[in-house]
Amino acid sequence: MSAFHTEEMTLNMGPQHPSTHGVLRFVIKADGEVMREAIPDVGYLHRSIEKIAEKVGYHGFMPYTDRVDYVCAMFTNQGWAMACEKLAHIEVPRRGEYCRVIAAEFNRIASHLLTVGLMGMDIGAMTPFLHALREREMINDLIEELCGARLTFNYMRIGGVAWDLPPGWRDKALAYLDHLEPILDEFNALFSYNKICIQRLANVAVISADEAINYNLVGPNLRASGVNWDVRKDLPYSVYPEFDFEVPLGRGEWGTVGDAMDRYMMRIREMVQSARILRQALTQIPDGPVLGKVVRNFKPAANECQVRVESARGDQGWYVVSDGTGFPHRVHVRTGSFAAMGMIQKLSKGLMIADLVVLIASLDVIAPEIDR
Amino acid sequence: MQAWLDSLIARGAFGPHPSPDLIYGAAIAIACALVLFLVAVPFASIVTWVERRVWARIQSRIGPNRVGPNGFLQWLADGFKHICKEDVVPAEADAPLFRLAPYLVVLAFILPWAVMPFASSLILADLNIGILYITAVPALTVIGILMAGWASNNKWSLIGGIRSAAQIISYEIPAGLAIFPVVLMTGTLSMQGIIRAQGWAPDRWFLFANPFCFVAAVILFISGLAENNRTPFDLPEAESELVAGFATEYSSMRYLFFFMAEWGNMFIAAAIVVTLFLGGWQFPAIVQSPRLMNLLQLATFMLKCLFLVFVSMWIRGTLPRVRIDQMMSLCWKYFVPISFINLLGTAVWVAIFPDGNRFTQWLMLSFGVAVVLLFLARVVAFTRRARMELYFHPTI
């Protein structure tokens, strides 16, 4: 009796697929519901942002950094500002650094809320998504009051931030933090601890610590595999050493260390830690100027520098080469999503089609950050 | 009506040798079908509005509220919009099958209404195998969906169709097994017979007759969700995985037919559970007039059904979707064995207590009340714990 003849099915997922987070594209080779391989195809959102930097100068590039990762633009702002400050030896006032940390940590919470909400959306639950977005809207309202925009913030400047905290903002922010923790508990009861959610996420796409390091994963994805690496702790920048916070690590309570559930819970735990940092920052913030003395069209001497910030998607590297003119010679951003995207092809072997969306959502890849 | 038919017969409209009985029968059947169709279709459509409103409130939204009072006429607007849209048949699709599929699905949704026991004398056909009929006929949906998935000539549609076939056929088994405990206790397959065996008071419902029946009711309800492709079993149209599953290539009225059938089937699944376990139309005999009594019974039946429909909407607003292998393991590893144990347990129970056990009924009822109270306590706790009083936007 001969074996039943089957054929491999090639499926095209994206770039206009509902759950590919923007414009990702995958070519899936599937055997029924089980994938043999999902081959990522990137480049649909390439806007040559790095090249633009060479044309618009140091100050003018700041709004473009918002577009590198529009979900957490504060970190790209901060990375660029820090790189320029390092090149031109500009000092940032302490209040400016606090403002940066406050804005960035709020942005981290907003970004993680979107991520956990999208995870709900991708496995078929609409309600967690809208609840997470509701909370994110409140942060957006706060940030809008702080810097006038909800998504493309352009809040930071080389040498500090563009606006001081508005009057009364601190109380609102603290009120929001008080509100966030019960809401996160509620969110966990609604979604995270739901048996179906755990079944869908636990033991799916397990990444071991070695693999995570070899594939250059960063941020929550790396820490979910149990590797303790957080730029805020290990290569401290800004005023982070002044705060007391923990770096959550993947523990594998529901399955294996480094599975999708760990990566998902990492975001929830980081939100709690961000709230902890914010509480300290909002109470400790010193008086003083928020913007250092910066020359309008400064021309750093020919040099190169590399800075790293811990964005919501992990260790974000900014490499800038200056050539003595008012325009950078070369800018490169190293983003977490790009590395994560490179891992999808390997992880997808043997997963089901329904698991692919879980994998994408749990790695939290954002299309503009991959292509830039 | 009869006079009009008589005059038609006299004029020879039905041929030279008409048989009046056949013609009367056909006329009544057509009239009933028309009435049912005119009830079932708007009902299924109005349910869409209810679902959207309930869903919206669960998600802190308002929901459709522009067309008519509180958006009540939204279903008319949606239907009209869908009819006006272009009916696209993809070039590579199998056009006849592609066109036929939605009608089969609608057929499977209309047929069960014939044996729906609305009230003690409001039933179109009280078949003696009514309960078998009403579980078998909706399963015709699978043919329509499989046909749609295949004829679309789209891989996403095909996966959706295959998933649907696997799912509906699998869940027929626990659904069928969950019916047997009640059949064992009543000894009849007729819808009206089963309802008459219960009483109006909750302690006389089969839901609380014994622990096995309670489990059977839960399994039947969940299998109903699975058979109608409702969350958490909406794999055939899983929009985050399969775009829109079997309905990916459909547009216009044909697309609407699929979803009308889905929402209508929600009511049928609820009606089965209500008939078997929740006492159907049973209502205390407080009025003499049979006509008024029938109306009250109709209201009772509809309210019970609508409550279950509401629960299924509420589940849809809460739960994520299971994966295909988990759905299968849930069916074959959990529901089917448990249903068999239920069946055996009920058989033993009926052998020991042929007329039921009042003590167990009261115990089960108090258990049910306790669960509801516990649930309400959780709701209050959540409402108190995470308040949403924080509104930064001044217009809210």
Add this chain to the structure above:
Amino acid sequence: MGAFADYFRHIRDAVTTIFDGMAVTASHLVRKPYTVQYPDRIPTRVQDTLPFRYRGILDVDLEICTGCLACDRACPINCIAMAVEKNAQTRELVISQFDIDIAKCMFCGLCSEPCPTGAIHHTTEFEGADYSLESLIRRFIVEPVVAYKPKKGPEPDPAIAQLLERGMHYVEEWAQPGSDKPPAPAAAKPSVAAAPGPRAPAPKPVPSAPKAAADGAADASPSAVESAPGAEPAPVPEAAKDKPDNA
């Protein structure tokens, strides 16, 4: 035995967690919705409720525009087109073109940051839908106007004083480099060292308003002087000679 226990643990977990999840959603059924019904069923227009710093569509108060071109230079995408020329007889600066391409604008705020008087500023207006790209180009100049020249004392014209007050309020909202407190209101204080030239750093109603110039003065390196806005190809050559001194 372990597998048997797991079997029942799965059932128990499923029942209890779904029970909790349903309680959460039920509690939301009795809570207030969070959304608003934009645009027609809200008590006030959304535009009126937005924060002062909101970066909406750009607007220009030509009455207080000094024609310094700082916004034009700051714009990273060149969506501002300005033409300023000097009237030879009256020695007045005349603005003959001031177009902003809203279709191109990315609302970054870099143009309104260096504005000394707050003439170019973001409004809270955000509804910009239109039928053609051309109509999105806002042309502020119908016929050439004379640029605003800051007065030494308080502004005499009440209409312009009002505009200036609003503009300076806008300017003060921005972080002032190196300064702790926001500076005193504009019109109330006479300018310290009003330069004769009508170019950008000249209107100095507020010490730190022309930030760029202030930076230049603070950082006394040659490159800083060179990179002060005056060093850019400016319409008025003598501007470079006015060394702006900070208060």
